[in-house]
Amino acid sequence: MKKILSFSILIMLVGTVIGQSLTAKKEGKQWGFVNERDSFVVAPQYDAVGDFIGAYAWVNRGGKVKKNNLPVGGKWGLINEKGELVCPLEYDFVAMPSEELVAVNEGGVMSDNNMQGGKWGYVDVRTGKLVVSAEYDKVGNFYNGAAWVVKNKQYGLINNKGELTIDCQYESVSDCYNNKVVWLEKNGKYALSDQKGHLLTDFVYIDYSGFVENVAWVKNDESLFGLINGKGEILLQPRYIKVMPFYNNVAAVFSKAGQIGLVNTQGKEIARTVYAGSSQRFGVSQFKTSTKIFSYLTHPQLGNSWIDQDGKVIARGVKIVYKITDVIPEALWDF
């Protein structure tokens, strides 16, 4: 579940094109870009180019290209759809921008489509200027105004002015979520922190999920899941053996007692059943005359059950029903 950001150079190779209006075209030995009418908008002048991803494409001059590989050597830059160099052709590698900042490498070498060595910094595509000097061993993308960086194998966090807001002292630092928090790793455990390194929790979690609606699942060293909010406050104590992602602000949780419950993003339990089933899914279905979110569960004795997002349980295919002279097995009671 944890997210460790790293560049995906494969993205460069595959060249996922989003919102592309220009297409790379070679004329002679040089590459340029043409529009839908096949007219060059960017004159052929580069030894290698990538497809446009969003509003930008990488370009290379002086590099040697082998089939289906990124160019080795030469200098890299970034152009926009007008053909303007928004990141000058000065660097040994450039990534794709995130929040108007593009990671650039100086001194590294391309090998097997991986950048080896060198140091990383950031160029602002609005000015073409290096705003974070190339001093880091690794860097991440910018999210919500911050990016993780690595120096001497230790992770820290910088802001979009290049200021180190969290010193490089951790085993990992996650991306910054839109609630402006990050996960820090120390001795194999994670803690939640703000962007300045102020801890919101202790280093007690062995895993975590991303934040959805300002809540995240956390896993403790007993492998039990709980729920915290963006302030690090515990909304649900870690006691679930399995949890599902939130869907429409509702998530299923599985307890050790074999129960399935539904919780919302406020940490409130909105339903509890005895249907600890072998299959469970969330979906949208035409139920009666309305569309409802539901959870489908099975139980070896009681059969199949559906729970909607309001927590109402409706059973289908019930196999066994007890009599009023019976003592009902404890496992079938939700309370």
Add this chain to the structure above:
Amino acid sequence: MKKKRYIILSLAVMLSVLTVSGQDNQQKPYNRSSIYPLYVTHPGTKMFEEIFTALWELPVPDKFNDHCLSLRIVNAADSKDAGKFEEDMAKFFAENQVAKRMVSKWFNRDKETGAFNINLVSDRGYYNASQADLNLALKTARGQAMLADAGEQLIPNTFIVVSDVTYVDKQERAENAVAFFQVLGAVAGAVPKSDNNKGSVANLAKSISDLGGSISDMVAGFTVKIESHLFQLVWDDATASTFYSQYYYDAQNIDEDKKSAYEADENTFKLKYIGSYKATSDKTVMRGVKNDEEVFRKVLARATDKNIVALQKQFDVFKVVMPVYKVQGDKILVQIGLKEGVSANSKYEVVERVEDANGNISYHRKGVIKPVAKQIWDNRYMAVEEEAVNANLNYTTFEVVSGSGFYHGMLVREIKF
């Protein structure tokens, strides 16, 4: 209100009350009763599967809080084992510790750790209590008052309605119906000789003419007999005191001894039998019904609702209170209707919920109102689909019998007259 004191051993039990939430521009809070409808069916009898499936899908009456446990339907005892129904149910409740489970649900008990919390109590009581503030001493007068109010108004008003549902065989109905039709046939067209016959003929003709063509005769005539038994959760000073002092703890203060003691307790928590009501379902209007399953649900929903209304009329403790929806001039609008048994003869008292500086809650009568004829909302199950008269009103209009100064948010409760 009598002050109550509970011996609290753990500070983590304490509730923090800031204010009773009540937004000025919205409905003021009121405490609804909580209900756990439980059904008894008869396997091996005609229409058992259809009844069973329909019962599973019945909604909990919307004027109550849903206090259902996971068990919703049980089968009746084998005839050789069956005793008096109320005694069988009492034994079932005792052996399965149903009363204690309902208390567990009130306090959201975690079966693994045995820990409780007050989330449901605060939600239903509209108390502004924060789980994070549990460590604040209940020693504040306000906190004690809040807990006392919850203990007096909320938790004791928790009920189980056990409805024994049996199918009324069509053949038996058909024979009686044929006889009835034959009698009517003889007088058809003649001037009715008595008022009683006049009403019966009119109703019968209406229901015959409304039979949907796609519903089989068998299903169209689906009739059940429902015997509903009302039980109330006992939550008095002694029960509450035992619970808070000997069993309650929260997730931050796990106590295995208390957990074991609670699980072993078979005597503290009880249900009290209040009374019963038996009725046969009314004839169903087929308009708006699209398939057999809807027929079964409609019949069962209306029949169970009718029994609940009858139990409310008989037993004051089970009466619902509803807030005044709007006051328009000299008319008071309340979102209750035929489903709650409102009729031209109904009378309701209007009460005002008052909280003093210490958080003590009391209810003061402000007047009496009665429904305006022909302005009673038909909010019975599927009344809209049936295109019933007044199905789209959304409220019943009342006129004042006595009192004045009514406002939105006051509470109304039916009274005997």
